[in-house]
Amino acid sequence: MLTSTFGAPLAQKSARAKEITKCIAVFMAKDMRPFSVVENEGFRLLINTLEPKYHIPSRQYFSQTEIPALYKQTKEKVIQTLRQANSIAITTDGWTSRATESFITITAHVITDEWEMLSFVLQTRPLYEAHTGVHIAEILRSAVAEWELERAACGIGVVTDNARNMDVAVREAGLAPHVKCFAHTLNLASQAGLSVPRVHRLLGRVRRVVAFFHRSTTAAAVLTSNQKAMELPQHKLIFDVVTRWNSSLDMLERYLKHQSAVAATLLSPYVRRNAREIDTLDHADINDAEDIVKLLKPMKMATTVLSDEKTPTVSLIVPLKHMIESSMAPNEEDSATVSAMKRAILDNLSNRYTDVYDWLLECTALDPRFRTLPHLEEDLRQDVFRRLREKAVQLSNKTNVTMEEADEGDGGEGTSGPTPAAEQPVNLTGTAEEAEVEQPPPNKKTALEDLLGGTFTEPAVAESQVYCIESEMAKYKNGKPISLKSCPLEWWKENAKIMYPLLSPLAKAYLSIPATSVPSERVFSTAGDIVNVQRSQLLADNVDMLIFLKKNM
Structure with a gap:
């Protein structure tokens, strides 16, 4: 009947059927x-x-054939894009x-x-x-091998959380520089501040009030009525999540904004009989809550700024850390609660990033917004640009060697595997002396190059290149910040x-590294939708493919 009405069914291999099947995938x-x-x-x-003429393939066909084919096609496009990048960074969580x-x-993160x-x-x-560093x-x-991430000119920067097993993993994998997620670092420092006994007790009291309004429909309705009467937004109180410090800040902010409506609601006879164990905050509590919000607000703003995936963020670590540490300096007007919080936050934050601090300063210097490094003494500022000048020379030399080797191989076409130069990339985290490597054997020269090259060309070119880099560096560091x-x-x-032209490749190598592992963390929400109750038995390979396709198509 269907055949006579609509014609013969579409062949599975017909262009139309293939198009529909791919669109379903x-x-x-x-x-x-x-x-x-x-x-x-x-x-x-x-x-x-x-x-009507299309026959829908089985779920097994999509999981075993169509989705893998779409994954393979998309993966090839991603690898091709990555191949064009001279430097790559990765985040993991x-x-x-x-x-x-x-x-x-x-x-993976690149700058095109x-x-x-x-x-x-x-x-x-x-x-x-076990989640050991060796296994990770x-x-x-x-991953470095499968996705062809290794580069001849520079190393692979890695961003992880502050867990010890990640220290071991990155070191064992031979990757550098290793940057600890700044958002995670701020979370640890803020949690230290919120763990101060008086603050901890205050949060507990607010949490009990919020929990009461969340479980009592009567209290919630009276609160809404009071909010309308007081011309306040009809917002629910926020319940914090212990692992997210900024949710505690959000909880306090929302409570303070609606404290008058909350107090009026708790005094209502319809509510009070069910809230006998709930106390509103007294005047001292309110003052402490306001001080806590004021103290932590800059840290929340910093976390928001760091979540941007379209602009460099690694260059923000030093300025933001300096700003936060300055805001935690003792003040005569501080209350006992604020003083205790400041000490806890500063103690937790001050010793972070000591192992990569020089490298982070170089990142900041290569961001034209901060190139004057105003928080540094002049001699330290000069040291930063001296190191950058040396590394720019190294990077230029390594790039030239790699290009020459690529030109010689396969009639001028580059190979997909790493060149010998890739075994010793520029050491972005160390000094020029530490980064010195044995040069590869010289290429075979023509007779004229053998006779005259050493005198008339090579030294002149090398000196000219160093001079150009020095000139670019001087022009850059003395320029006005944007x-x-x-x-x-x-x-x-x-x-x-x-x-x-000679300094910019170095800037690209540095600035491609994110300040946080937020890009990897954002997979959690995607994964939660993919590995949901309906699909909790998904094979690991299918989880991998579906997350990859969701994020990269």
Whole structure:
């Protein structure tokens, strides 16, 4: 009947059928639909209405054939984009699914030739074994090889949380520089401040009030009525999450904004009989709460700024850390609560990043917003630019060697494997002396090069290159900083080729590294939708492919 009405069914290999099948696979990946969606009555009705001659393949076909094919196609595009980048950074973080399975996700970050920041979720691997640094190091090494991340000219920067096993993992994998997630660092410092006994007790009292309003529909209704009467927004009170310090700040802010309505509600006879154990905050508590919000507000703003994935953030670590530490300096007007919080935060924060501080200063200097390094003494500022000058020379030399080797191989075409120069990339985290490596054997010369090259060309070219880098560096460091509202990548895009052709590759290598592991952490929410109750039995390979496609298509 269908055949006579609509014609013969579409052949599975016909162009039209292939197009529809691929679109269904894209729909599954982009909208995070389970493979079983193809068995849903409403979905089948929709497809049959749009194309009656199309036969929907089975869920197994999509999980075993179509999604893997789409993954392979997208992966090739991602690798091709990564190949074009001269420097790559990665972020990594672990998470646990609803089925209590542990995974680790790796995200790559590059700055393109057009000075655009791109991020790609590369892989999500299960952690079946203990979460040891050695095991994670093997996953990192495998990712570097599989995604062709190694570069001849410079190392691979890695951003992780502050866990000790990540220290071991990055060191064992031979990756550098290793940057601890600044958002995680701020979380640890803020949690230290919120753990001060008086603050801890205050948060507990507010939490009990909020919990009461969340479980009592009567109290919530009276609160809404009082908010309207007082011309306040009809907002619910916020309940904090212990692992997220900024949620405690949000809870306090919302409570303070609606404290008058909350107090009036708790005095209502309809509410009071069920809230006998709930006390509103007294005057001293309110003052402490206001002081806590004021003290932590800059740290919350810093966390928000760091979440931007389109502009460099690693260059912000030193300025933001300096600003926060300055705001934690003792003040005669501080209350006992504020003084205790400041000490706790400062004690937790002050010793962070000592191992990579010089490198972070170099990152900051290469951001045109902060190139004057105003918080440094002049001799320290000069040291920063001296190190950058030396590393720019090294990077230029390594790049030239790599290009020469690529030109000689395969008739001038580069190979996909690492060149000998890649074994010793520029040491961005060390000194020039530490980064010195044995030079590769000289290429075979022509007779004229053998006779005259050493006298008439090579030294002159080398000296000219060093002079040009010194000239660029002097011009850059003495230039006027751009506005904080300006985009540093846009500035480099406008000035790199003409003004700073030798310095700009170094800036690209430094600024491509994020300040936080937020890009990898954001996979958690995606993964929560993919590995949900319906699909908690997904194979690890399918979890990997679906997250990859969701983030990269």
